[in-house]
Amino acid sequence: MWKPEPALTDLRYLLDRAGLTRETLLAQYRLMCLIRAFEESIADRYAVGKTPVFNMAAGPIRGEMHLSSGQEAVAVGVCSLLTDADAVVSTHRPHHHALAKGIDPGRLAAEIFGKATGLCRGKGGHMHLFDAEKRFACSGIVGASYPQAAGAAFSFRARGEAQVAVAFSGEGAANHGTFSETLTAAALWQLPLVIVIEDNLYADSTPKWAALAGPHQSPRAQAYNVPAYLVDGMDVIDVYAAAKRAIERARAGYGPAVIEAVCYRYRGHFEGDGEDYRTREEVEQWRALDPITRLGRRLVRLEWADEATLAGLRDEAERAAAEAIRFAEASPLPEPHEALMGVFA
Amino acid sequence: MRGIAFAIAEAIDQEMAGNREIVVMGEDVTYWGAVFGFTMGLHAKYGRERVIDTPITEQTFMGMAVGAAATGMHPVVSLMFVDFLGAGFDQMYNHMAKNHYMSGGQFAMPVTVLTAIGGGYGDAGQHSQVLYGLFAHVPGFKVVVPATAYDAKGLTLTALRDRNPVVIFGHKLLTGLPFLPFEGEEEVVPEEPYTIPFGQAAVRRAGDDLTIVTAGVMVPRSLRAAEQLAQEGIGAEVIDVRTLVPLDVDTLVASARKTGRVLVVDEDYQSFGMTGELAFRIQAGAFDALKAPIQRLAVPDVPIPFSEPLEAAVIPSVEGIVAAARALVGARAAAD
Numbered sequence: 001m002w003k004p005e006p007a008l009t010d011l012r013y014l015l016d017r018a019g020l021t022r023e024t025l026l027a028q029y030r031l032m033c034l035i036r037a038f039e040e041s042i043a044d045r046y047a048v049g050k051t052p053v054f055n056m057a058a059g060p061i062r063g064e065m066h067l068s069s070g071q072e073a074v075a076v077g078v079c080s081l082l083t084d085a086d087a088v089v090s091t092h093r094p095h096h097h098a099l100a101k102g103i104d105p106g107r108l109a110a111e112i113f114g115k116a117t118g119l120c121r122g123k124g125g126h127m128h129l130f131d132a133e134k135r136f137a138c139s140g141i142v143g144a145s146y147p148q149a150a151g152a153a154f155s156f157r158a159r160g161e162a163q164v165a166v167a168f169s170g171e172g173a174a175n176h177g178t179f180s181e182t183l184t185a186a187a188l189w190q191l192p193l194v195i196v197i198e199d200n201l202y203a204d205s206t207p208k209w210a211a212l213a214g215p216h217q218s219p220r221a222q223a224y225n226v227p228a229y230l231v232d233g234m235d236v237i238d239v240y241a242a243a244k245r246a247i248e249r250a251r252a253g254y255g256p257a258v259i260e261a262v263c264y265r266y267r268g269h270f271e272g273d274g275e276d277y278r279t280r281e282e283v284e285q286w287r288a289l290d291p292i293t294r295l296g297r298r299l300v301r302l303e304w305a306d307e308a309t310l311a312g313l314r315d316e317a318e319r320a321a322a323e324a325i326r327f328a329e330a331s332p333l334p335e336p337h338e339a340l341m342g343v344f345a
Numbered sequence: 346m347r348g349i350a351f352a353i354a355e356a357i358d359q360e361m362a363g364n365r366e367i368v369v370m371g372e373d374v375t376y377w378g379a380v381f382g383f384t385m386g387l388h389a390k391y392g393r394e395r396v397i398d399t400p401i402t403e404q405t406f407m408g409m410a411v412g413a414a415a416t417g418m419h420p421v422v423s424l425m426f427v428d429f430l431g432a433g434f435d436q437m438y439n440h441m442a443k444n445h446y447m448s449g450g451q452f453a454m455p456v457t458v459l460t461a462i463g464g465g466y467g468d469a470g471q472h473s474q475v476l477y478g479l480f481a482h483v484p485g486f487k488v489v490v491p492a493t494a495y496d497a498k499g500l501t502l503t504a505l506r507d508r509n510p511v512v513i514f515g516h517k518l519l520t521g522l523p524f525l526p527f528e529g530e531e532e533v534v535p536e537e538p539y540t541i542p543f544g545q546a547a548v549r550r551a552g553d554d555l556t557i558v559t560a561g562v563m564v565p566r567s568l569r570a571a572e573q574l575a576q577e578g579i580g581a582e583v584i585d586v587r588t589l590v591p592l593d594v595d596t597l598v599a600s601a602r603k604t605g606r607v608l609v610v611d612e613d614y615q616s617f618g619m620t621g622e623l624a625f626r627i628q629a630g631a632f633d634a635l636k637a638p639i640q641r642l643a644v645p646d647v648p649i650p651f652s653e654p655l656e657a658a659v660i661p662s663v664e665g666i667v668a669a670a671r672a673l674v675g676a677r678a679a680a681d
Contacts, residue, residue: 087412087415087416089412118449119448119449119451120447120448120449120451121449121450122449123446123447123448123449124447124448124449128447128448130444130447130448130449130451130452131451132448132451132452135416137412137415137444137448137452139439139440141435141439141440144408144435144436144439144440146405146408147404147405147406147407147408147409147411147436148408148409148411148412148415148436148440149412150405150408150409150412151408151409151410151411151412151413151414151415151416151420152412152413152415152416153412154409154412154413154418155412155413155416155417155418156416158368158394158395158413158418159417159418165412177404178404178405178408181400181402181404181405182402182405182408184400184402184405185399185400185402185405185406185409188400189397342445342446342449342450343445343446343484343485344445344487344509345445345450345453345454345455345508345509
């Protein structure tokens with residue numbers, strides 16, 4: 001879904017139409033850099049103790065690890081249109097959504113490390129991140145995000161609040177029955193729900209062509225009288241422009257929308273993935289479309305930033321990620337007796 | 346009042362009148378009152394904004410309950426027959442039951458699920474199950490099984506004020522609806538709202554020779570069995586657990602220590618279910634006082650068959666309870 005690089009005049013036109021300012025773009029650049037730095041730092045720490053023999057239970061971070069490097073533009077393009085009061089329901093690959101929603105990187109990292117200072121005090125882990133203040137929830141079950149976001153959207157509508165709910169999912173999840181079910185209900189009740197399909201072309205190890213006869217899931221929305229946007233998920237401006245229409249429409253009471261953002265994950269489905277289902281050449285091709293690099297080049301072309309400014313933002317992001325990891329590593333583990341607490345409110 | 350259906354509906358009505366957070370959703374909850382009457386009358390009073398027929402999308406309306414509960418609502422969700430749980434169970438056992446715990450206590454899940462259980466009227470293998478053992482097995486659900494209209498109202502009101510997922514299992518043969526057999530009794534149920542705390546078993550009948558522990562429609566059935574046993578000189582104490590989670594172990598153990606013999610009667614499948622769990626908890630507190638091994642009567646491990654003699658052969662009956670109790674007390678001579 002790569003879209004041609006616009007000429008400078010057209011770029012200015014697109015930005016103007018989307019209402020994107022220099023400040024917003026610089027903030028998006030910095031946030032995408034933070035996500036990238038965060039994910040790569042987690043990857044480094046996750047690898048500790050897991051070589052030469054890969055043992056998921058070894059090292060400072062246990063369990064599965066699904067990282068989002070390459071998919072930053074989708075999270076940032078959508079979430080920069082949301083407030084703390086809007087709801088996001090994320091997936092098994094949730095860090096970029098969490099950071100884009102404004103969750104504290106330190107408490108996020110601490111949860112990933114299973115520490116007492118983590119978002120969920122160590123009870124959730126990387127696939128089950130929750131932050132009530134940011135109205136952020138997660139599910140490790142593929143396809144589970146849609147109905148829960150619809151429930152939040154239902155709640156907003158019932159209470160006469162102007163918030164929206166966003167369900168993120170992969171393109172594999174969009175084959176789950178919950179996608180059709182939720183569109184049925186959300187369209188029926190005109191819920192302020194935006195479904196964002198992060199189409200990274202692979203469901204675990206299964207290429208999209210092996211799981212879906214057609215090219216995209218988003219056209220299915222039409223069958224429910226729901227508008228759908230197919231966007232370049234490696235371009236934060238394209239994602240933002242579509243998300244703005246979808247979110248403003250939902251906020252104004254005109255019902256749900258679907259965004260399918262074609263993107264790519266640079267790392268495996270999980271850390272330790274042998275990636276025998278794709279080629280290195282393909283990964284490199286997609287890296288050439290890197291959303292951070294593309295936005296940086298555009299900022300330079302627009303003369304909204306020079307290389308030194310961008311380098312400064314990257315450094316700032318690196319420092320913030322490093323600080324988050326430091327906080328997590330220095331934090332205490334939870335007390336074992338806490339395992340028996342909190343089943344019921 | 347005749348039956349639990351109107352009692353549950355009355356409780357919801359009384360609570361939702363004063364609590365704007367409560368909405369009712371599910372299949373056929375308007376005109377048909379969730380089919381088994383648990384929501385009857387609510388649509389006429391509150392309209393479609395608060396009493397909402399859903400498309401047949403169990404995964405979605407159970408998941409919506411999770412999302413709505415996380416954002417300030419208290420959804421009351423109808424899972425029409427408990428047998429349909431498979432169509433929406435992921436959202437229930439992986440999310441509704443776990444999100445409070447997994448979020449480190451950030452998201453309470455105030456959801457009340459209504460569902461109809463039980464056989465005995467010829468609805469066969471996919472519309473006659475009980476299955477509360479499955480819910481009680483998963484940490485995070487409170488499991489309510491009312492046996493009387495009085496309890497149904499008071500326990501429902503407690504559920505509607507609880508900040509946790511509560512599943513209310515209403516037995517079809519206790520609903521009091523005209524199209525089903527009725528095994529309950531006409532009762533006086535106070536008009537004003539009242540609550541019954543979870544985790545308090547009710548001793549429905551006192552006796553000295555054995556304790557029958559049970560729930561749901563097996564409560565009136567066990568009481569009828571106890572009447573027959575009394576004519577034979579056997580005093581059966583009948584205990585209605587009322588809620589499986591939380592479970593009132595103390596009342597069960599105290600009775601077991603008094604009578605020394607325990608029969609657990611259940612309409613759920615026999616293995617790895619309520620009977621085994623209750624027997625374990627009772628023996629752990631009363632082993633030294635037991636005069637005989639704890640016995641159980643439940644659905645043998647087969648699906649519920651259709652044809653009447655087949656169905657009657659697997660769902661515990663008054664006669665079956667009497668026979669099991671008699672056999673248990675018959676061990677008296679050897680033990681005493």
